Amino acid sequence: MKRERILELLEQRRFKELREELETMHPVDIVEMLEDFDTRRAILIFRLLAKEDAAEVFTDMNSDMREDLINALTDSELEEVMDEMYVDDTVDVLEEMPANVVDRLLMATDEETRKKINVLLQYPEDSAGSIMNVDYISLRKEMTVAEAILKIRQVGINRETIYTCYVTEKKKLIGAVDVKDLLTAGESRLIEEIMDENVLCAATLDDQEDVAKTIKKYGLVAIPIIDHENCLVGIVTVDDAMLVLQEEATEDISIMAGVSPNEDSYFGTSVIRHAKNRSLWLMLLMLSATVTGEILGRYEGAMAVMPVLITFIPMLMGTGGNCGSQSSTLIIRGLAVGEIQLKDIFRVIFKEIRVALVVSFLLALVNGLRIYIMYGQNIMLSLALGITMMAVVVVAKSIGCTLPLLAKKLGLDPAIMAAPLITTILDTCTILVYFNIVTVIFHLKG
């Protein structure tokens, strides 16, 4: 309804009311609305936004829309927007833009900001430095609480960065003061007296995922980031940490489905890029699966004698694959959230084998009964398939739980050892287990 109202006001060129309406909206909602509008309307509305809202909307919108907007805005309009943006957001925007746009954007910032931007641009992707906020409040230990509050009044424009203030001495981080303590301590007390010297911090080159996990683990609102000389250079805030954790979960899930992850959204990724992200694994797995095919081919003789054996292949391969990916998925997620460590490998295997015995007994029983009923009460066939089922499940769960841990040990991403790869590996194992068992039981030639 809000959206219809806005469109109506826009059509009727009632800009004053439109501006008032926009002021009651959250920038995040404005972005969502603009993304559904055509470019002409979106630009018109953008021009009506209050300065701070415009900066936040500009930061949050997708890169296509941002490029359209940059092309439409005059240099002085652009300068106004850039002035209101936080440096770290500017850097994120620049990283996504083509070179000619970057030049225009950099022209629109003052020199001091440009210097800060250049420093930030040099941190490696996925490092704490690349996501940190450089607008934080630093206090000196000799300040009184009143002086500290005065300083916050002067510089504290950014709501993200005010909840914890950091105390530095020659730029080195020596403590932190929560804003609560500033509010509740007497005005004449020294920062030194109320600061907490046990400050958790991270380094610029730390992996952004580790930093986000630390924020989550300790329930922080922000964490200070120091450089190699222990100098405070920025902070990472909890809202950025949440986005990092979500991105990392999406990345893990992609890899677990055999898709190379990329940072754009589903619709923001082109068809060719989607195809590229998916082909590599498919190709690899397709070629690996030919091994299973070749092995299966070796038992043509056995299948010619007992054609019924063919009909159990999909069920056995399917169950083996599912059992294996259940185990590998649980281990991969356990490793990701820190519930499982490398040193737990034997505990994991022991647990999975016990689970496999329970599960496989149930499956073998149901399956054996089904075969007994459906295939003329052939007890030997039931037995053979029951034994195969148990063996397949135990092998599947053992391999499924071991490979992610092995990958971790080798410094690889455990997520690659998920369903697609595990299933392909287990297909081969299942065929081998199956035909080795039935050729013995039914005295078939391999």
Next chain:
Amino acid sequence: MKRERILELLEQRRFKELREELETMHPVDIVEMLEDFDTRRAILIFRLLAKEDAAEVFTDMNSDMREDLINALTDSELEEVMDEMYVDDTVDVLEEMPANVVDRLLMATDEETRKKINVLLQYPEDSAGSIMNVDYISLRKEMTVAEAILKIRQVGINRETIYTCYVTEKKKLIGAVDVKDLLTAGESRLIEEIMDENVLCAATLDDQEDVAKTIKKYGLVAIPIIDHENCLVGIVTVDDAMLVLQEEATEDISIMAGVSPNEDSYFGTSVIRHAKNRSLWLMLLMLSATVTGEILGRYEGAMAVMPVLITFIPMLMGTGGNCGSQSSTLIIRGLAVGEIQLKDIFRVIFKEIRVALVVSFLLALVNGLRIYIMYGQNIMLSLALGITMMAVVVVAKSIGCTLPLLAKKLGLDPAIMAAPLITTILDTCTILVYFNIVTVIFHLKG
């Protein structure tokens, strides 16, 4: 090293130093350390903790350890711990404990807290009410900034709840004041003048996942929770939101691997429970796979005439399954993070079919070449397998992307339409596509 030092101090009964050492540690790290110690040592150390630390350690530890501790503590010790705990944490602890322990814990709290606890215990699991914090700061609009700061000094003990203060009138939420504004506004200004009347809020019965997503979307530190009469009853803070989002991601990943999710950790779940969580899907999928087997059985004749056809089955079924689960996984995750909506269904299908055409062309080419080289330059066989591959991939991607959206439409969890189920469904499709194509090309009888 810290751990060794603590153990050493404990052995030598140097409790004063030990207490000092513990004071420098973060409660989260103390919990991690205690979990590795034996019960006797853990209890000894717990007794040495400062009151507030003890409450936080007690909140964070796993439920087994907490039960041991409750059995070891005297009633008055327990009362001290419970006095320092936040009401919402107490409720979380109570929900995990056996009835007799709950009684003992409730005895250790004062009556007012007990009332609050009983209210919180009545909210449904996974609702905003069940995770909200009831220790928040509410101001009146007639207060001056100075009076508001005084109130925070008096009641603001909880760091989580102070960053945003809420303004109420007859208990109804009418505005919010950021602590930054309190610090930077003149002392004599009225709350009314500086408060923000556009407050985002959620209701007690809202799903906790939706509330967590709102906090993430708008980058909030906390969100106020109102009841059905618009009265403010609590707040949900960003640290709880992060845990909720992580739990939900873990749940999705479990379901996507065909494992019923449960809230305990991997090692915290018993073997029988693990087996139970995994058997249902396995059983269902195993029985469904027999359909594929039966259909495969129908083509025994064709395979007898051309035994080489058997060797391509694992590759085709594997590739079909992988293609389908790539698509379904991307759609499931897209739905979960809000990138894809139900209304996008035709855009999704159109995109997936184009991706499928590109991918399948590549796969068919490589596969056709391989067969041409490996099977005596049999051009017809290459062609047949190439065509099958293309058809399988297109079918797999179409079905893979449609089913999660269909599940969503039907009000089911899209995550059930992940690899295990998709693979099983696609196995049948693949066999049908394959044999329908080859029987035509090679004039075989079905």
